[in-house]
Amino acid sequence: MNDETRPRPRQLRLGALAAALTATFALLCCTGGAGAFFLTELGGDADERVTSTSLDCTEDFRVDIRGSMPRMSQYGERQLRNAARIIKVGQEMKVPPRGWVIAVATAMQESRLLNLANRTVAESGDLPNEGVGADHDSVGLFQQRASWGTVAQRMTPEYAARKFYEKLLKVPGWERRPLTRAAQAVQISAFPDAYAKHEEVASQIVNALAGGAARTVLVAGKQACDRAAGGEIAASGWTAPVPGGVGSGFRTTSRPGHNGVDIAAPKGTLIRVAATGRVLVARCDPDNRGRLSCNADGWPDKGGCGWFVDVLHAGGFITRYCHMVSKPRVSVGQTVKAGEVIGEVGSSGNSSGPHLHFEVHEDEDRSSRGAIDPVPFMRSRGAPLKGSE
Incomplete structure (x- = not known):
């Protein structure tokens, strides 16, 4: 050619x-x-590359948030445990695995899967945190602002994930939208195209934590591998x-x-x-x-x-x-x-x-x-x- x-x-x-x-x-x-x-x-950041796995798709997607985490370059145990919390909330809410990938990718962009405080909260010492973000009153895994809840609520990973999913499920046709558009419909970010680059790694994280769940599709009302x-x-x-x-x-x-x-x-x-x-x-x-x-x-x-x-x-x-x-x-x-x-x-x-x-x-x-x-x-x-x- x-x-x-x-x-x-x-x-x-x-x-x-x-x-x-x-x-x-x-x-x-x-x-x-x-x-x-x-x-x-559309390429991912070089420092976010992880090793793909050959996990079988088990159709048993239970996540153990207290167990040992897989080893992935650039994402430590603390970050992957936060991803597991996000996935577990999605499971409890019966959100399909596509939603887990979107949620994890969104948190990767917003916080690199760390439960971040803003500077005021960090300096007060009132709440434990995993770092300091840089966006006004935004806090937590999804960098949610004050309209999403109290500071303590938004810095609780399970609460933050639930609020994200609740809004995602209200987006018409979210499952068939490109990931970045589905995420942007929830987050209303100043950088609406930023989420796309995380889709590949987010899928790998979901596969590693939830038995190959990113390899499933909804067939006759059931998730099939x-x-x-x-x-x-x-x-x-x-x-x-x-x-x-x-x-x-x-x-x-x-x-x-x-x-x-x-x-x-x-x-x-x-x-x-x-x-x-x-x-x-x-x-x-x-x-x-x-x-x-x-x-x-x-x-x-x-x-x-x-x-x-x-x-x-x-x-x-x-x-x-x-x-x-x-x-x-x-x-x-x-x-x-x-x-x-x-x-x-x-x-x-x-x-x-x-x-x-x-x-x-x-x-x-x-x-x-x-x-x-x-x-x-x-x-x-x-x-x-x-x-x-």
Whole structure:
């Protein structure tokens, strides 16, 4: 693939992913190279990176706020115990796990999961605290102001979490809103886009403390593990892009340069963006002869992705969707919500038949150096690719 930008050195990895899963199916021919492209608006802060875990989704999400806490870089026992308190209140109120992720991400932004006092309260010595915030009369995990309750109430983690959830549940369609918009509807912050960058780590914290709960989706009124597809969004904020099964896998022995997976699906099948993000690229990829020939079916060795889209997500991840049947439904710079339709399955570019070539890249790196195996990545988000296990 030709690209306008030069590759840059890769940034630090965001953490080890779940153990790789492999599958071998019938071959569908396509290619997926890329140049590098770096954007930071949706990326997480470097000092907030934690190690992903391969926790099974147990469907038993009880949280022990008094037990030992998992080890995560940059978040100590005290902070994770506060996160556990937030989750436990959500459980008691029967808030779905998506709400726990939103609440934890919000507290990460507002207080770094510390029960902060303002300077007046800290200097009075009347209430124990875990640090001093800097915003007027705001206190506690969510930096709530005086209208939310007394100082003592707002500095009680359980009270603060309950007030947050009460307001969240009143937000119309909160479960399907991008995390930052749901959080902002509650907090009314001066920095409304600041919450998005915490979604990835908040999901990992919820998984670690609550048995993989961020990998669940509501199915027939019950939380089900690893079932996010067809526009249904897991608590992590992810969904499978199309319902087909994985064909050609990631960097197989026979195709070491295959930087994604091929998902079989009939022509015209709707392609849904895997998570909320911002469109980086939406165009026709030139073939090996430099021609823009995406409006016709391709063939093996033609080269290129055909009509394709790249989307940047929280945590610095990028997803790529190749071989669309026609011009994508989205444009560069557009914000898209998880599950939103961005195009239809086709066979443009280097393709032997209709399918979606799907890639995941980390560290905001669109080049082949940033590509990782989509199969374990999507399963760890509760949105496994059908036929990939």
